Amino acid sequence: DAYRIDRDFYLPAKSGARIYGAQLYWYAVRGTVRLSFRGRQIILTKDVSEALVDGRKIKLDKAMIVRAGKAFIPIGFFTTKAFVRLAGVDSKFDPKTRLLLVDHRSSVGPVRWFTYPGHTRIVLELDRKLRFQTRKRGRSGLDVTIPNGTIDWSERVDVGDGVLEFFHLTQEKKQARLTLKMQSGADGYKLLELKKPRRIVIDVARSKDRILAAKTRRVGYESPPSPKQTWREARRKKKLAKKAAKKAAKKKRARIKAAIATKEVTHPPAVRAPQRAGRIRIMVDPGHGGKDGGAVGRRGTLEKDINLAASRELVALLRQEDVFDVRLTRDSDTFIKLKQRSALANNFNADLFVSIHCNAADSRALSGFEVYFLSERASDPEAERLAEFENSVLAMEGEDVVLDEAAELLYALARTEYINDAAEMAGLMTRSLSKRVDLRNRGVKQAAFYVLRGANQPAVLVEMAFLSNGRDEAKLQSKKYRRKLVEGMYAGILDFARRKDWLEGKR
Ligand SMILES: [Zn+2]
Incomplete structure (x- = not known):
């Protein structure tokens, strides 16, 4: 102080x-x-x-x-x-x-990893150009050392995908070290140094006979299919399982619908269009925009501007990997109705919807981040007030938002499968955020956010920090600090994608 x-x-x-x-x-x-x-x-x-x-x-x-x-x-x-x-x-x-x-120049890390059919990719982030050396360690080890590199935190992940046993990022006095331990399925590696953002990418190849073995086992074909087919096949199976689950849910809905059939339903739940096989689609939604500025900071910071900056940063990060297909609901300072935001995600057939916001409260003392998923009932009075604030733009839109009770119930039921996923993702995101930022972790909360209601995919709303708190506001304005928030959200998305087996790799 x-x-x-x-x-x-x-x-x-x-x-x-x-x-x-x-x-x-x-x-x-x-x-x-x-x-x-x-x-x-x-x-x-x-x-x-x-x-x-x-x-x-x-x-x-x-x-x-x-x-x-x-x-x-x-x-x-x-x-x-x-x-x-x-x-x-x-x-x-x-x-x-x-x-x-105080910026302690955390120039090395975090590490991300992806299991692809033909290789396992390790990405090590650097915040500026740094010298580094690689050295083989025994038959299956590889060390990448970065002299003068400092890391935020040490990280060891057991990958165990047949190619990579684990990776370990450590600090050794004045140097950072990334250690990789390959498995028997590994067949050499390729190291690339990429810019914007600066990072080291190590692709460890999966040996050819391993790929064939894995394919025939997984798909059960007599002749090995192309890697593309394998990927599609996995997605197709997932889709079939999803369809079956949906069918069961539909039956359940029909039963309940019959029970409340006396009331006419004006808004039947939307049926999700079949998903195309391929990349993971993510819709990132910068809250507010245009005539709707959102919350205002003590020093005049507009929520809509911070939301857009953070969203763009998150999208840039996601776009580093080809496996993600990412879009923004808005990429400029424009006004978009809440209903339109989820509609954009649905038309895109998004697998995930992430709405990005900054919090505000009457009390200047409140600070920290929280992650919301949809519920018709708020988890606490504060959450309810926040939802009221975020929904207040509806007045600007001139929409009639009153749904009749039966429709509300059906909506809620239709979303149950997504809401379970959303709850899981909200949990993973708060965990990964709390690892990266020194903001207070206010946890996972629920409230009736209108923007989440129309989403046909797991949807979360992130309140990064409080603009009404001077310290939080300064952090939100700092690009370096925002980077940590964005890294946290990104890691949460990755964790979730792995849980869902979307990345074909398991922790
Ligand atoms: Zn907001």
Whole structure:
């Protein structure tokens, strides 16, 4: 926390050392502070508007001061070029919120993986160009080391798809290391370095006889089909299973319909069009837009703008892999009716619908993220108020939203299969978000969001953070921070796709 002393902001030297990972030496008699970063020194002296950074003099706007026997360093010092270069940590200070955003240069990670019929792909994200080395380890191991790379968190995933046993991302002092352990089905690898965003892609090939064996086993053909056919076959089987489930659900609906048949149903549940085999279709929906600005931040940030930025970032990430076919409900600042948003997803035959929003509350203290799925009854009064707010645009649309009771019930029933999936995805998403951001995890919630109601696919609504909270607002505005939120949503989608066997790989 920053202190305001005589209209200027200071950070206690002790906090500064802790935040930036330095050793602190305080020479009270001389009034000198020494910050040591692995042998490199910064020396500040009381009432002297100069600092010694690695022996070089740097001018300061304000001098370090001492109050009650404690040293306070002017906060501007931590954002000077000299300090950033030495500490290797970028920071920004916002005097309005008194928030010091510290970027620890998490330049390596996260890792993503995909099992394809012919190969297993590992993607390692880098946030800038970094040198790296590869080294074989024994017959089946591969190390990729990135000197000066730092990771956010260590990650080990047991893939076990016949090609890759596991991957492990670790930090070793000043270098990051990604270790791969192949399985007997692996047949060499290919390493690519790609830009925008910068990443290392390692494709481990599945040996030919393994592919054939896997195919004949899975499909039961006498002659091996082409990889494309295998993929289609898997999708076809899934579709058949889905059809059977749908048939059962339809019967159930018919029974209930008969029970409430006295009432005329004006809105029969839509029947989902048969899905084409192939890629996983995802509709990303940036909330609000055009004349509907959504929530407004304390400093005037418009929800619609943040939603669009985050949605575009999520789409860019998804489009890195060919297996995803992704669309946006809007890619500009335009007004779209709520009903139209789910209709767009349905026309696209989307497998998933993700609506992206920012929260707002009367209390400025509320903060954090939450993920919603549809329910006619809200999980708590706050959720109900939020749904009211998000649905309030209906007034702008001039729609009559009152459905009769029977229709409501049928709607709810028709959506049951999707709602179970949506609940699962909401859970996976909150889990992956909480791993990546330091925002409060407000958990999975339910409410009657109109935008989710029309969706013929699992649909969730993400409230990334509170615009009504100064700190949350600053985070939402920061592209770097948003990136973490987007990574979290993306990982949730991946986890869900794996659960559904859409990616042909299992955890
Ligand atoms: Zn919203």
